[in-house]
Amino acid sequence: MNFRIGNLGRELSYSIRRSPSLFIGTLVTILISLTVLGGGLVVREAVNEATARWQDDVEFIVFMDPEASAPEINAISASLSSNPEIDRFQFVDKEAAFLEFQTLFSNSEQLADSLSVQDMPVSFRVVPVDPDAAIVETLADDYREQAGVLDVAAAVDTIRQIEGITGKINQVFTVVGLLLLLSALLLVYNTIRTTIFARRREVEVMRLVGASNWYIRAPFMTEGVLQGLLGGLITYPFLLWWNGFLSNLEEDGLALFASLQAPSGDMLWIWLLMTALGAVIGAIASTVALSRFLDV
Amino acid sequence: MIKLENVSKVYKGDVVALRNITCEIQKGEFVFLVGPSGSGKSTFMRLLNKEETPDSGVIYVAGKDIGRLSGWRVPFLRRNIGAIFQDFKLLDNRTVSQNVAFALEVIGRPRHVIQTQVPAILELVGLSKKADNYPEELSGGEQQRVSIARAFVNRPLILLADEPTGNLDPATSVGIMKLLDRINKTGTTVVMATHDRGIVDTMRKRVVELDHGTLARDQARGVYE
């Protein structure tokens, strides 16, 4: 009724002044729990992004033996051309392979110097018609058997590995994040309980003179929701930092992807989701505290 | 104004606070509730503003069966019932006028109404000069006047007073009783629990005596015993 937006700031500053340590502890716990949960989502989105590019042209690579003869190489080339399951392919000669090798291992001069152009295998990069993993694997196995072939690497192995690792990382993030969220919830609950006890005289008088239940409860609800909301809002720089950390992993030698980074659009909805989750946690905690400690 | 029909109240642990009470109080009456400690006086009053609910029987306030009142309506019942206590229940961190204004703020009265009502009621209880003092700067009698002002500022139909002079000396008590009498003369029904023999015997109002939760006596223009 008489409850205005201007009161929001007052409610919050009231709870900060009453117990700064409890307020900050609660806020930091909310922040950490939401950052961990949001961080898991960032990893998922980053990997989705990276593997999505990969899947655009799922390929396997047929590496020829460096000693392979010209007829052997031509035979593979002819077989790939005539195979109805192959959409297109690209031949990579010794020079191109050496260039790529040099850029890939540019930070390890010793290794780069120890090998020459002649040591490089020529290879075929193949785009099959159907990118289905099982078909790619059968095709790869076929070519692995053929004369002059050193090895066949299917991108699908890498993707599957990455997806497996990502799944496990996400599980850990989710479990840890939820546990932290539970402790955040309990802290908000305790904050609200403290507020209720600090104001029990006021509440008693309000009830006595006929303030509505809603009016009595609103400030406590506001305090809980605002705390959750605030904790969610300040996750943004931390989520950005984590996303940056992921893209640095790639520079630090995890050169599996062209880029490992969640796009900014995804960062935005993850942030908003975490903020909403913070508010929901605050609302749940204060509702439970009110029902237990404020009998109207 | 108030009617109890066969009302009983049993607290947990089989404590019978009220046993089969039937009693009617007319609009504008002044009623003393007397009886030894633990006889059920406070329980009687708490039933009237629905702080407690009876285990059996029916209670009417202003013609309404309050047992049938849904939860969200209880605050509206309480806006019609002022209450004062032995311990005043003032808020220490608010001045006298803020304490009184609080009662109007929390029921959503507009600011201009509060600004005119509060000084008027402080005038009535004789505390205009102390409007900006804090409760701890007041005597017990003055604190009780503030709590009366707060209970009466919304012009309730009924005023419940649970031992309002319990912490005051006889001279101060007389002042409080004069104030309650004035409030009663404006048409407000007053129900007051007390152990103060002197007050009851000089005022000669209706006396309802409780004993172990039963109605032992109901006497017009009565005395303490």
Ligand SMILES: Nc1ncnc2c1ncn2[C@@H]1O[C@H](COP(=O)(O)OP(=O)(O)OP(=O)(O)O)[C@@H](O)[C@H]1O
């Ligand atoms: N909330 C409660 N829970 C349990 N028992 C209670 C409760 N309130 C009161 N009682 C019991 O009910 C009985 C009546 O109590 P009540 O407070 O109504 O008496 P009273 O007449 O107001 O006493 P006093 O003159 O001392 O204020 C007492 O035995 C008391 O112990």
Ligand SMILES: [Mg+2]
């Ligand atoms: Mg009592």
